[in-house]
Amino acid sequence: MIELTDLTKIYGGRRAVGPLSLTIPKGQFVALLGGSGCGKTTTLKMINGLITPDGGAVKVGGAPAGEEPPHLLRRRIGYVFQEVGLFPHMTIDENIAVGPKLAGWERPRITSRTQELLDLVALPNELGERLPSGLSGGQRQRVGMARALAAGPRIMLMDEPFGALDPITRDDLGRDYRMLHDRLGLTSVMVTHDVMEALLLADRIVVLDKGAILADGSPGELLADYPDPIVRSLMETPRRQAERVEALIRAPRHG
Amino acid sequence: MDDRWAAAWRVAPDYLAQHVLLSVSALALGVAISLPLAVAASRNAAVRWPSLFGASLIQTIPSLALLALFYPLLLALSALGKTWFGHGFQALGFLPSLLALTLYSMLPILRNGVAGIMGVDHAAVEAARGMGMTSLQRLIRVELPLAAPVIMAGIRTAAVWTIGAATLATPVGQTSLGNYIFLGLQTENWVFVLFGCGASAGLALCTDQLLGLIESGLTQRRPWRMWVGGAGLLVGALAALSPLASATVGRSYVVGSKNFSEQSILSELMASRLEATGAHVQQKQDLGSATAYRALAAGEIDAYVDYTGTLWTNVLDRRDNPGRAVVLRELTSNLKRRDGVMLLGPIGFENAYALAMRADRAKALGIVTIADLAAHAADLNLGSDLEFLSRPEWTALRNAYGLRFRKETSYQPTFMYRALADGEADVISAFSSDGRIAADHLIVLGDPREALPPYDAVILVSPARVEDSRLLGALRPLVGAIPVAAMRAANYTVDRDTDKLTPAQAAADLARRIGSGQPKQ
Incomplete structure (x- = not known):
């Protein structure tokens, strides 16, 4: 579904990404994991052409990127990011309708689609009339997701989508999105620096360091005794936390 | 005192209409140029710095100088146009004022436009790009609506500046509310000065408030405010412009004058004599000394009064003094040969x-x-x-x-x-x-050695009118008709500190005194 070959990006003479090669099959949920400056966001944005690669090739759905203008490619790919970027001068309904309008849908179809999407992201329908400023952070991110999904993309790119939310909302939204991913048969690529989030949501974790792939495997494979020391130390924290939580749950209760 | 207020009110519809026409045109043109430029500048740093620098540079030129500079420039262009395409254009009046004011209005619109567009929340811009909007779609659906309050604030500033600076269009021959101010300063008619300042300030304030209503409507997303503001502007502009629609269309006579009382009186006198023949007459007052002759030679004004000594030194560039008769004779033949200008004859007095x-x-x-x-x-x-x-x-x-x-x-x-x-x-x-x-x-005191050159007041007629019998017929009776005592008396009624007359009233008195023609008031 997504095929990156020797992808390279250079900023100010310094190699930010690459050469990086990665193939993501249809239906997979991939987390790009790494600390800040590891090149994960740059890699994500090169997939939908928000950043132009300096070398290498991107293929989306079998067609090489560059065969069509980048804005047409972007209309077929959902894009969600931490700041959400809802348009403050449009109501929630209008925000969700932007993608379908760009795709040239008819008005009745757009109206029923916005209702459907509010249901899908578990928001009450009457919210549609409001402006983004009248919503909570979690609600805004749900609208951001609804907007990205509105035109029916097969691929979703997400850049720290839950990064600005409180832990409970974050967990809620993460699980809800995972369900949507499965139900709609999406291919998802999520950038995150949160190891626990990557472990709990993704089918496959690609660890990036200094613009190159350090590790690539399922959450189980990475948690098992992975040969690379950096990856091992990365997985150490969530494992220890999980063991302590488990110990607490099993321990006999006092009083 | 009452007379002066009445005189001010009488010309108000025309001055206001011309002022509004000029300001609205300049502002519209300014917005039409500056907004696209602001968009280009916000997209591209290579456009941004030169355009902002240029607009700032224009702003450093005093507005009066900017207006004055356009006249010789357009005159040269018009001459070029005549030689290349056989067609010149009007270099005096509306065009130079419009161009100068347009340039002057650009900085606030451009600067606020760039700041507004570049200040749009980057998350909204990234979302727009990420969703697959083209650059134009992003501009129209996201950037312009979000930048609108800031852009509108710039247009507001530009409107206030333009309406104020439009008063300076008077010296380049464009009627405006500035006519009150310039004429008032020159004849020490403080009622006129006050009236002109008050009218232009009032106009600027009203426009600013209505634009402010639109701006707050945009900021608070209240459409009714925008509609009220827009409707107010439209109705106000149409009402102000309505006198223009009823004005006589077609070629009318244009009488010019320089910027002192005697000139205003003589211009009124000539205009009223022409009007008495049924002609429609415009006056271009307060022209600069050099501007007046060039405007006449270019056919932009049809007649005005100049002085032989001034023409002798400034136009013919002579420094000698061969005596009154020779100066007059040589001027008559040289102006004709050089510029096709007709020296109709001396009026009868000297202003030396x-x-x-x-x-x-x-x-x-x-x-x-x-x-x-x-x-x-x-x-x-x-x-x-x-x-x-x-x-x-x-x-x-x-x-x-x-x-x-x-x-x-x-x-x-x-x-x-x-x-x-x-x-x-x-x-x-x-x-x-x-x-x-x-x-x-x-x-x-007499000057028996003729050390001082003669400064006989003479009527000059533009090349296009030398065959015009109606104009010549109306003005010829003035040749030799005004003795210096009569002119002094007329000048005094305008220049004195109390009980002043307007130049038009003084002209009517003068006409009665010299007993020629029946100029109407």
Whole structure:
């Protein structure tokens, strides 16, 4: 579904990404994991052409990127990011309708689609009339997701989508999105620096360091005794936390 | 006093309409140029810095100078157009004012436009790009709506500046509310000055408030405010412009004048005589001295009054003084040959630099001419206006008569006359047609050696009108018709401190006094 070959990006003479090669099959949920400056966001944005690669090739759905203008490619790919970027001068309904309008849908179809999407992201329908400023952070991110999904993309790119939310909302939204991913048969690529989030949501974790792939495997494979020391130390924290939580749950209760 | 208010109200519809037409056109053109430029500048740093720098640079030019600079530029372009395409255009009046004001309005629109577009929340811009909007879609659906309040604030600033600066269009021949101010300053008619300032400030404030309503409507997303503001602007502009629609269309006569009372009076006199023949007449007042002749030669004004000495030195570039008759004869033939301009004839009085004394004092000393004065000069004080002592006329006079005064002092004209009355000065430099000569009982000393060049007032007619019998017929009776005493009296009624007349009223009085024609009021 997504095929990156020797992808390279250079900023100010310094190699930010690459050469990086990665193939993501249809239906997979991939987390790009790494600390800040590891090149994960740059890699994500090169997939939908928000950043132009300096070398290498991107293929989306079998067609090489560059065969069509980048804005047409972007209309077929959902894009969600931490700041959400809802348009403050449009109501929630209008925000969700932007993608379908760009795709040239008819008005009745757009109206029923916005209702459907509010249901899908578990928001009450009457919210549609409001402006983004009248919503909570979690609600805004749900609208951001609804907007990205509105035109029916097969691929979703997400850049720290839950990064600005409180832990409970974050967990809620993460699980809800995972369900949507499965139900709609999406291919998802999520950038995150949160190891626990990557472990709990993704089918496959690609660890990036200094613009190159350090590790690539399922959450189980990475948690098992992975040969690379950096990856091992990365997985150490969530494992220890999980063991302590488990110990607490099993321990006999006092009083 | 009441007369002056009434006179101000009478011309208000025309001045206001012209002012609004000019301001609205300049602002519309300014927005049409600056907004696309602001968009380009916000997208591209290579456009941003030069355009902002250019607009700032224009802003540093004083607005009056900017307006004045466009006239010679357009005149040259018009001449080029004539030689290349056989077609020139009007270089005086509306066009130079429009261009200068347009340039002047650009900076606030451009600067706020760039700041507004570049200040749009980057998350909204990234979302727009991520969703697959093209650059144009992003601009129209996201950036412009979000930047609108800031852009509108810039347009507001530009509107206030433009309406204020439009008063400066008067000296390049465009009627505006500035006509009140310039005419008022020149004739010390403070009612007019006040009226002009008040009207232009009121217009600017109303426009600002209505635009402010639109701006707050945009900021608070309240459409009714935008509609009310927009409707108010539209209705106001149409109401102000309505006198233009009913104005006589078609080629009318244009009479010009320079920027002092005598010129305004003569211009009114010529205009009323032309109007008496049923013609439609426009007046372009307060022209600069050099501008007036060029405008006449280019056919932008049809007639005005100039002075032989001025034409002799400034147009023909001569420094000698071959005597009144020769100067007049040579001017008549040379202006015709050079520019096709017709010198219709002298009006009958002179407005020259002259030396004047109180009549009683001159009589006591037995002084009639400057030659008599030379003998007494060593005991006398000379008072002059600020310019006289550095002019060639003074050098010529001093050399011709060997004048050596005890003291030479420069004054503001008003104070110069006061100094003479108080005895602080014994002799002053005066203009021979100044109304105060008669009023203050002064005598002008004769110049038997003809050291001072003649400054006969003459009527000039533009090349396009030399065959126009209606114009020539209306103006020819003025040749030789106004003696210096009549002109002085008329000038005095406008220049005096109390009980002032407007130039139009003075012209009507003058017409009655010289008994030629029946100019209507």
